[in-house]
Structure formats: C-alpha cells, structure tokens
Amino acid sequence: MPLPSVPLADTVASLIPRAKAELTQLVSFASVADERQFPRSECEKAAAWVAGALRQEGFQDVALLDTPDGTQSVYGFLPGPADAPTVLLYAHYDVQPPLDESGWLSPPFELTERDGRWYGRGAADCKGGVLMHLTAVRALKEQGTVPVNVKVIVEGSEEQGTGGLERYAEEHPELLTADTIVIGDSGNFRMGLPTVTSTLRGMVLMEVRVATLEGNLHSGQFGGAAPDALAALIRILSSLHDESGAATVDGLDGDGHWPGIAYEEADFRQDAGVLDGVGLVGTGEVADRLWARPSVTVLGIDAPPVVGATPSVQATAAALVSVRIPAGFDAGKTAEALTAHLRSAAPWGAKVEVTQRGSGQPFAADTSSPAYEAMAEAMREAYGQEMAIAGQGGSIPLCNTLATLYPRAEILLIGLSGPDARIHAVNESVSPQELELMSLTEALFLRRYAASQSAGLGV
Template sequence: MTANPIAETVTSLMPRARAELAELVAFRSVADPAQFPKSECEAAAAWVADALRTEGFQDVAVLDTPDGTQSVYGLLPGPEGAPTVLLYAHYDVQPPLDEAAWLSPPFELTDREGRWYGRGAADCKGGFLMHLLALRALKANGGVPVTVKVIAEGSEEQGTGGLERYAEARPELLAADSVVIGDAGNFRLGLPTVTATLRGMTLLRVQIDTLQGNLHSGQFGGAAPDALAALIRVLDSLRAEDGSTTVDGLAADATWDGIDYTEADFRKDAKVLDGVGLIGGGSVADRIWARPAITVLGIDAPSVVGATPSVQASARALVSLRVAPGQDAGEATRLLTEHVEKHTPWGARVAVEQIGQGQPFRADTSSPAYTAMAEAMSVAYPGQEMQTAGQGGSIPLCNTLAALYPQAEILLIGLSEPEAQIHAVNESVSPDELARLSVAEAHFLINYARSKQS
C-alpha cells in the first residue's frame, strides 16, 4: 500500500479494529429465533448503535423493522452543501453449520495464517468495521468531507425484507446522493473490484402429502404413493441432464460480458473434488452471474440412522432460486411455483409457500461515483486497476434503494473475496484486505465530495 497519511492512520487503527471485530463476532446474531435467541441479535444491534454514538453520529436509532428484527441507523453531518453518502452493512450472520468442522470456535475471532476466522468476520460484520475505519482515518486527516448516513441491517441473511419495508414507509430516512454497500467482495484477494450485478432470489417451502400416515413398506410399498419419492421427482425436474436450472418458462441463456472466471480458478475457489465435473453450460461467469440457479437448501425426511421400513406420508423441502439480473423475482416465483405444481406426480397434494424474496440488481458503472471509486482503489491498491464483476448472491435492499432514490449512485465493495469462504465453515477475513478497502473507502469519500464541488 502506498504510504499516505490515511493509509498510515488505518494501519495504526488495525489493533483496535481487530478487538472490536472480536466483540462483534462474539454475538451469535443469526436472525432466526429457532436457532439462536433473539437477544443475541438485539445485543449486536446495541453494540453497533453504541459504536456509532462513540464516533459522534447523531440521531442514532435501533429501528424495529416489520419482520421482527432490528436495523441500526445513524447520521454524521458533513460540511454545509456537501453530498450525502449512505454506508451499508449488516450485522446478522449465517448459522455456523457444523460447528465441529470449524478449526476454531465460530463465534470467537481467531488469528490463523494471516487471517481472522469467525462467523461474520467477512460477511458482514467486517464490512461495518471497514466503514468505521474509513471514517476514523478521515477524522484524523482533516475531517469527513461528506454527510454520512450508516444503516446496519439485522436480517439480510434471512431475506425477510424488514429493512426494505421500513425504508419504503419512511423514504426520507436513507435518502442519499451515493450509496456504498459494504457487502460484496474483490474478485480475487488483492484485486480491487466493484460488483456491478447481483442475482435476486426467491425462497420457497414445498410440502408434499400422499397418505394419512406412514405405512409399512413391505405391506404397502409398490402401490402406496411415497411422498418422499414424489418430492425427489419434483426436485429433479428443476435440473437438466447437465445440471443447469430448468424452470418452465424462465430464461436461462444469458451471457456475462465482464471479467472472465476460468474453470480452473472456479474449481479451486469452490473446492470441487477431483474428478467431479461442474454443472450447467456456458462460461462459469454466465452460470453464476448471469443466469438463474436452483439450490435445494434442505429436506425434511427421516435420517439414515434410525430409519424404519416405511412409505413416507409427507416430505418437505426448502428451495432457493437465484434470479438473474434483468428478470423479475415475482415472476420467477410464479413460474417456479407453477413448475413445482405441474411436476408433482401421482396426484399428490402439494403446497408451496414463499418465505423470502429479493429483486436482482444492476448498477450504472458509468456514474461519477465509479470514477471516484476507481481513483480511490488505485491509491489503496497501487499498480492495480479496478475490475468490475458480478456476484451470484443477493442483497435485496439494493433494488429497494434504487427504486426509492433513482438518482443515487450505488456501489458495491466488501471483504467477501473467495478465500473468505462466506456462508461456509471456517469463514475468515484478510486484515490486509480490510485495511486496503478502508483506505479505498476513505479516498472515495474525498474524491466524491470533490466531484460534487466541481
């Protein structure tokens, strides 16, 4: 990193940032009370609110959103006439999955091989610390040149839409000239990247019933309709022979024209086992950034251990559909529902319940904010040119903000590069990446303020 006062300040602040991230990671803030107490999320929200107050933010508020979770808001006034920039992150996290598979406790920030390990370290508690570091560096070097709003969401990972509904009801709250979403990541560790597109998502719970109760498979098997077998057939109908997604009526042939993602790099990033092929057709970037993708997230069925010789009366699955940029999530939900109903065999009773949805997003990369960010990235990553990539995941708030504030310039950066292994066991963040992106964000705010004055 090129020596400059902001970079030097960020470096000096890293021990404090590490201690604060450890405190924040310790909260088991999974926004699902069936898995962790709601009090864990509430405590994390209170921590974020206190951090904003300590930084001099005004009007700090813990907002009760319609989905029963909390988001945290704060305002840091800038010079008169300065533009307003909204900084976004979320403090809720994915569940830890198999805690025994973690090499260190998931909710205890642990240093190992130059990285900090812990659930949420990169996605996205580290993103909140990135914002704080950038602002602290600016304060130590002449002040923050823009008005800053911060919003930290409490249910992004659940996709239940609480903050979106809250913002729609109070559109003045998050109004800004530019928005920095700190929930994306560099295409490769050390390669400065902004994310130009996001896939949307819809989440459906599919229930199939065939019998009043389970039956002895020897006495009734062969004629009695098996709900689990029916569910398996439905789920299999959602993929073609090559594994590509096939939802009746939903286009799945778009192409990506940005940065290339080689199969070799993807196999390494995804840790695909030797001899196992990738699924789908087209380039890797086509498949993960430009096209829809089905994933079966879970199935309610008897476990192998303790299973009895029974024909199953009921079976249930949780199905995720990532919706490609340019497609409408509501229409995709309708098509997926109709597909499931059409492909349910034997006249079995099927019920489809939507439990989450978010629209895809496409940014305007020609805006002045992107020029300001490119210049900032060149300072934080000397000798590197900013790249533009897609992201297969969803951040539902992006489309809400774009609809509410059509003139706002929205940028997506963050700490979730491939080595971070977000949503998996042993999630981690690179402290070097945290420092560089904090420097980049600080310089972006300087550049953006200057661009609005000219």
C-alpha cells in the first residue's frame, strides 16, 4: 500500500477542532460517580456519549457494562488486519467533584479556553484521555487503516476506587485480553517532555468515625470534663505523621529510593504552589517521597463549619483518610495496619469505627519490553525528544488487575495529566498542544507496534 500523501501529524492537527468540540460535550456531564453529590444520570449520559462515539467510528460489540459497584463501563472493538496484534486503550469518564466552585475562574462543567489551555473538570483527567484515543484512531483511519485490533474500555468509577471494572474484568477475563494495554490516564513529567509512567502507587481509603457522647453538650456547662469527639479525632489524625510529616503507621516504612528521573525541589514547589516559607513534608528526595514511599493524607473531616457553629462539645466526628503505597506494598495489609493505628490512637476510650471505602494495589511496569521500544520511537518522532520515565503518586487500580489477568501483556501509561493540568484541584485544564502531540504519539505507536510485531513474526 502506498504511503499517504498527507503526513500523519497534519491529519492529527486537522482533527483537534473536532476533539475540542467533543471534549466540550463530554465535560458538560457532571459525571461524579457518587450519588450523594451528583445524580447517577450524569454518569449515564457520559457513558452513552462514549458509546455513541465508538459506534460512529465503526467499533463493534459496543456495550454499556453494568459493573458490580453500580456504575457503567463502556466497551468497543475495532477489528484490524488479519493476524494483527490487539491493543487495549483505557480511559475513564468519571471525574472528581469540582470542590469549591467559587474557586473556579470559569464553570467547572463548561470547557473554557483561557491563556492557551482548555479548562473544565475532567479536561485532562480523564475525558481528555478519551479524546486522545479517539483522535489517534481517527487519524489512522483517515490515513487508510488502523494496523492493529483495537479494544477500548472506558471506566465509570476510577476516581471513587470502588473496584467495579476490576471485578467485572475478573468475572469476564476474555473481554479485555490484549497483547498490549495503553492506559491513557497519566501525563508528561513536564509539558513538552514525552513521558511514560512506569510505577503507580496503590491506595487505601478509610473512613474513621469517633463517638464520645450520646449527644452534643453546652461547652460552658460541660466543657473541660466531657470528652469532645472532634478533639479526639484531631488527636487521632495528628498521630498519623511525625514531626517531618512522614507517615508513622507501623509497617509503612519510609526509606524507599526512586532510581529514575529526578524531581528538583524548586520545580516541585512551583508545580504544587507551595507558599513561600512553607516547608515540604517527609524526608529524602522529592521523587522518593512521591513515588517510592508511602504517604498519608486526610482528605476530609465531618465537623461543624466555622460559620454557624454553636458553643458545643461534639458527640461525634468523622474523617476520610487516604494512604498511598509504592510498589512492593500490599493494599490489604496496609488497610489492616491503618485500621489498627486509628483505633489504637484514640484517646479517653473514645469509640472508633473504621470503614474501608476503597483500595487499589500499586503497579510497576517492565520498561524493557518491545512495546516500550515502539513508544520511545513514537515519542521521539512526535516530540523531537527522548522518552522520559517517571513514577506517579496516583493510583489506577485496574492496572494490577490487568497485569494479573494477562501476565504476558505489556502495559504502558501515558496521558494528559501533567503538573500544569492541576487534576483533582480547582481550575483543572488540558493543553491542546499536548492533546495533539499525545494523539500523534499514540497513532505513531500503534503503527510502530504493529510493524514490530509483524517483523517479529516474520510477516
């Protein structure tokens, strides 16, 4: 077959306006997979949109999969040439809550262009990843052929960590079988620096509830002798860190070392927006703390707000605590250790109830595989730079499930969630330039991977 007259890069560039229009539609769905905050219908609309987009591109067997946690994942299959390898493309359409909507400079569920970026909840994490996959496939189709069999799975509860897709995959192991899996839910270490993520920290999410009284009491009449549940909770939470801010939970040793790309402290302070004069927490190099050592974070506290608070001794209080664990740690054992710590740290005999709300195992990839070689070549061509290898502090629970189910499959993590994207925070955004270059990277990768597999088979 003669080579197309139009370069692949030009074809991808021509598709970016369409990607923006479609990302605008997808971001408009407030698809937070938590019915306590947002109606289930928003996630259903997002899932239906993804399914429609796959059908429009000629995907077969498109289905809305009802997963055991009550959410929907979207599946589709696009057949390639005979004897071609199969590549699974993953993303998720569910998003984090917008947090303080007054902190957004534009409405969180309206994609808004500002200062060369597109702002909106999920723009990078991970609705942008959905559009990255679609754009790569479309570009190859316009060039003549998609050289591999493509499976797409778009999850509906990744941000909640409730394990719906993992359990569904375990119950239907044939569905997601592939030679290579591309997880489109990480990001470049720096904008313009093509990066694959080789490790993911696992996650354990625990809710701790403290009770000390039958009901709230007047602080003037009873304060000083009545045990305050909120004060007890504060004592428990403060016990989770030492003076440096490192985790103190037994079994979560904090001496790991990251052997890959360095993360300079000045760069991290700027990326994280650390205020002048405020120190970082933990010990060791920044990369060690982010990618090679456990960390404990208090995500939220149920307590009376300052405005409207009454002079009361609190009878109950609660918090949500997250532990991130690097490769080599086990989520189940971590959950047991955290539960034991929370209970043992309670003062005054306060009643403590601990409930697990989510978990995911850490993940480490084999970066010496043929698929990584094909990705390195694709990134070099798209960006004009060598591929960097970094870790990621976040969790993608499905990765370990797929690695267990398909031990021979190669798993690569790429995406649009670089530091500038500010995922999970207010004013999340995506760079249209990164969307274009990463879509081109993925299209080039699919070509090069198909060619390398054919060469290896002597075709």
